Amino acid sequence: MSDFEDQLRRTVLTLADDAPTGDELLPVIEQRLDRERRRRRIAKLGGGTLALAALIIAAVLTVAALQHAPAHRKVEISTPKPTPPQPPGRPKQLARPVDGIPPGGIVVARADGRVVLVDANWRDVRTVVPATPGTVITAMAVLPDGDHIVVQRRPSFSETDKQGCSTISEINLRTGTSVELGNAVSFAVSPDGTHVALVRTDDAAGNCVGGNSTGATPQSSIIVRGIVDNNSQTTTLGTGLAGGVAFSPDGRQLVVSRCTPGNCMDAIFDVASNGALSPSVTSSIIVSSEDETRRYAPRFAWNTQGLYLAHQPNGQVREIDLATGQDFSYLTKETGGREIASIAGRLYLIDPNGTSLLAIDIDAAKITLVTPDVSAISERPSAR
């Protein structure tokens, strides 16, 4: 060890002696643990007044925690505000009626915009949504009833709009009608099929601009909307470009990503029965990864095995440890993935060009091509 290192070592040890003693820290930790226990206990009891009380307590504790936390823990999130019921778009006849998706059925979107039911070998069984020329489906979700499917479409020629705002529509397979739900960067359907979460980034004029904003301060928000009653709750996320959104397997939480220059954040919210969001007490914010371009915020898959994140610019697939809030990168692919999905308990990626389905093998830590000509994938969830 050189003289410099020796001297440095002594100074570092002296410096460490200035560290706080933490004599008062255990009660603080116990208080936080107790708060978490109570939250879980109340959540288990569920229903009516108790659930409402839990929400109020959680909201008060969260506000208090955010007020007392260091600046880095503060998140620009406004109080959820109820929005007047949104009239659904005018239903339009899209196609001839077809049978719904059978339980456990897997559907994929092809490059020509068709949605097809596939078998275990990824071969087409039948078309459930016919081709719409000039459009491509970038994401979709089959509702638990198997008769409805929500799709996100964009013009296929718009290369610059791959993760920008596009149209979200609900298609009734049995009637062949389609209803527009709105424009968004991404969407997620709650596991029970009662709510859809739409994530938007808007310019100053309120236009949904997605990842293509050239403005200085685009604002992002989440709209959680009842699929049947159309009541919606809007939560403002603050400045930055929004990205992926996913519900937890029990539907009680929701994760959303947002990027500002050089920095992406994932916020986890608790979801009330009316769709209102409140920042989660345990994981109000997780910094996920950097994105110099700001254009591609991470996408999520959340299944019973865990919460996973795919980040396109740096090619990483990460797992977020919900107990510790830490995230672990266990796969890095040069090109990353545009979307990540959990299908039949396994993880899949849609490649960055949106043209191939890739399987993620966690144990072997590798990504392999499953089948080409797939721009989106979904399976019919089991009814809750």
Added chain:
Amino acid sequence: MPVADVAAPAAFADLFESQRRRALRLAYLLTGDHDMAEEVVAEVFVRLYPRWQQSKIDDPGAYVRRAVINYVNSAFRRLEVRRRHDRASVPRLADPADAGVADRDAVQRALLVLPVRQRAAIALRFLDDLSEAETADALGVSVGTVKSQVSRGLDRLRELLDANQEGDAQ
């Protein structure tokens, strides 16, 4: 401060006591701030608790060390970027009354200029006397990366501290 309704089990309190000092020293070196160090350690133990209850932690010392580094590295990243810009040059102390304090202050400021991983590699080497393999495990990187992190970190520290001394001499 209100006392929690249900205290954590005594065994958890023992675990906290056994790891507290070391965790705080590391957190303080990484953050350079008393309040932040306490916040980091509190959060690490809150997040550790459910895993500890499920007996998923074999080596609490290593877990806490790694959790402190990861927490500082991820949750504090935005803050760090800002800090690095703020501390592009190491400010000199004017007429330090106590040379020891001045050295300590200069080293602390210089450490905070380094990226978190380099800072952590140096802190683990000097603070905990960890081997390169143990440091690599704590940082979740290879031994080769640890060697380069420590080497680059020391070079940068030498450069910053030399510049500080030259400033003092002028």
